[in-house]
Amino acid sequence: MDRKKMTRRNFIGITAAAAAGSVTVPAFMGCGPVETGPATLAQSGIEKSPTSKKAFEASMIGPVRLKNRIIRSAVSMNGIDDAGRPTEALLGHYADVARGGAGAIITGMLDTGMMIDDYRYKDEYFSSYKKVPDVIHSHNVPAIQQISHRGRQKNLDESGDFFVNKVNERSIEEMIDLFVRAIVISKRLGFDAVQLHGAHGYVLSDFLSPARNGRDDRWGGSTDNRFRVIAEIFRRARKKAGNYPILIKINAYDNRRNGMRVEEAVRIARLLESAGCAAIEVSCGVMDDGFSTVRVTEVPVDALVEFSKYRRLPSPVKAVMPAIVPLIARRFEPLENYNVAAAREIAGAVSIPVIVVGGIRNRGDINAILESGAADFVSMGRPFIIEPDIVNRLRKGPGAKSACINCGYCIMAANSTEVRCFYGTL
Numbered sequence: 001m002d003r004k005k006m007t008r009r010n011f012i013g014i015t016a017a018a019a020a021g022s023v024t025v026p027a028f029m030g031c032g033p034v035e036t037g038p039a040t041l042a043q044s045g046i047e048k049s050p051t052s053k054k055a056f057e058a059s060m061i062g063p064v065r066l067k068n069r070i071i072r073s074a075v076s077m078n079g080i081d082d083a084g085r086p087t088e089a090l091l092g093h094y095a096d097v098a099r100g101g102a103g104a105i106i107t108g109m110l111d112t113g114m115m116i117d118d119y120r121y122k123d124e125y126f127s128s129y130k131k132v133p134d135v136i137h138s139h140n141v142p143a144i145q146q147i148s149h150r151g152r153q154k155n156l157d158e159s160g161d162f163f164v165n166k167v168n169e170r171s172i173e174e175m176i177d178l179f180v181r182a183i184v185i186s187k188r189l190g191f192d193a194v195q196l197h198g199a200h201g202y203v204l205s206d207f208l209s210p211a212r213n214g215r216d217d218r219w220g221g222s223t224d225n226r227f228r229v230i231a232e233i234f235r236r237a238r239k240k241a242g243n244y245p246i247l248i249k250i251n252a253y254d255n256r257r258n259g260m261r262v263e264e265a266v267r268i269a270r271l272l273e274s275a276g277c278a279a280i281e282v283s284c285g286v287m288d289d290g291f292s293t294v295r296v297t298e299v300p301v302d303a304l305v306e307f308s309k310y311r312r313l314p315s316p317v318k319a320v321m322p323a324i325v326p327l328i329a330r331r332f333e334p335l336e337n338y339n340v341a342a343a344r345e346i347a348g349a350v351s352i353p354v355i356v357v358g359g360i361r362n363r364g365d366i367n368a369i370l371e372s373g374a375a376d377f378v379s380m381g382r383p384f385i386i387e388p389d390i391v392n393r394l395r396k397g398p399g400a401k402s403a404c405i406n407c408g409y410c411i412m413a414a415n416s417t418e419v420r421c422f423y424g425t426l
């Protein structure tokens with residue numbers, strides 16, 4: 001590799017290229033310290049509730065009935081082929097998760113054909129994509145389509161040409177209309193609801209973020225202005241899709257200087273409630289933070305190299321990476337329940353359902369989270385990769401827990417190959 005090109009941005013690109021769009025990846029310096037809340041549920045004053053039955057009660061998100069309160073969070077499995085068709089592996093995975101007891105399934109943004117900045121977003125693809133809601137429904141589970149626009153967080157192989165601070169009015173208007181179009185198509189395809197991806201540094205989260213959004217027109221500045229793009233999506237979607245339920249995933253905080261913080265997320269949650277949002281899923285982190293959204297026990301250097309163009313680096317360069325990368329790639333703790341404290345703040349401020357994601361791994365914690373009112377639903381990502389039937393497994397008893405070891409290899413695979421559990425080895 002040309003050493004001059006090994007700038008910090010390129011280095012970040014190692015991970016960005018590997019981890020693709022959904023995902024939060026390595027992590028380098030320059031982040032402001034952030035108070036992310038207490039490390040454990042007990043420190044948050046959330047007590048155990050071993051006899052609770054709440055996790056397996058039926059409950060509603062808007063008009064959508066879920067048979068329990070454990071949701072499969074959006075996870076891109078990289079299961080859409082170049083013609084926009086879901087692969088057999090993806091359909092099989094959704095069938096396994098639905099059969100395995102999930103209360104609802106939120107599709108991965110890369111697996112939807114609904115990346116609205118993506119070439120796959122073409123009408124002719126949607127007839128085959130309809131197999132996704134159909135297979136989920138065949139097991140009597142609601143299907144929720146995640147819709148996203150990557151904005152600046154494209155793979156660094158591609159051009160990140162949609163910078164919130166640089167786009168003109170016309171492009172913003174077009175983007176809003178594309179979101180609305182995706183909502184209308186999702187409804188037509190039979191999805192029970194959609195979820196806007198407003199977290200993790202993708203375009204909607206960039207509009208919301210005080211750190212990313214430096215605009216001084218009606219799309220930036222005050223909270224209301226930063227929220228305007230989302231308000232417009234809701235307003236225009238109502239006209240075209242009636243009361244079709246629209247959820248959103250937002251960051252309660254990131255690790256950027258002057259970035260998103262819980263107090264601001266609470267204000268945004270109130271605006272979302274007023275806009276008619278059906279439920280808010282609480283997450284954290286942007287790609288530049290590092291392993292904040294998807295937390296890992298240690299930085300997965302070999303996966304990071306393997307699943308990017310950097311696997312073609314000369315061997316001597318690759319050989320030193322295990323020593324160097326962990327020194328500059330940030331990982332975050334705690335590994336479990338890391339958005340619960342933030343979700344509790346948000347749940348206390350709104351009366352629409354709140355879903356919390358991030359390191360939720362066992363039945364005891366789920367009981368405690370739900371009974372405390374910190375959230376109305378929990379969602380999980382990686383546990384469904386290693387055990388698609390994790391929800392049925394959690395039914396087995398109070399000590400039941402996920403087998404996920406938080407190695408992070410799956411997130412590194414997400415852009416270049418079909419996602420599976422690697423269990424810490426390539």
Ligand SMILES: Cc1cc2nc3c(=O)[nH]c(=O)nc-3n(C[C@H](O)[C@H](O)[C@H](O)COP(=O)(O)O)c2cc1C
Binds near residue numbers: 293
């Ligand atoms: C392989 C992989 C792909 C992901 N894809 C998405 C995605 O498409 N959209 C999204 O909002 N989050 C995505 N995420 C983040 C998860 O939804 C979730 O927020 C995160 O993994 C933390 O939850 P967990 O600890 O239960 O895995 C992805 C995570 C992984 C591991």
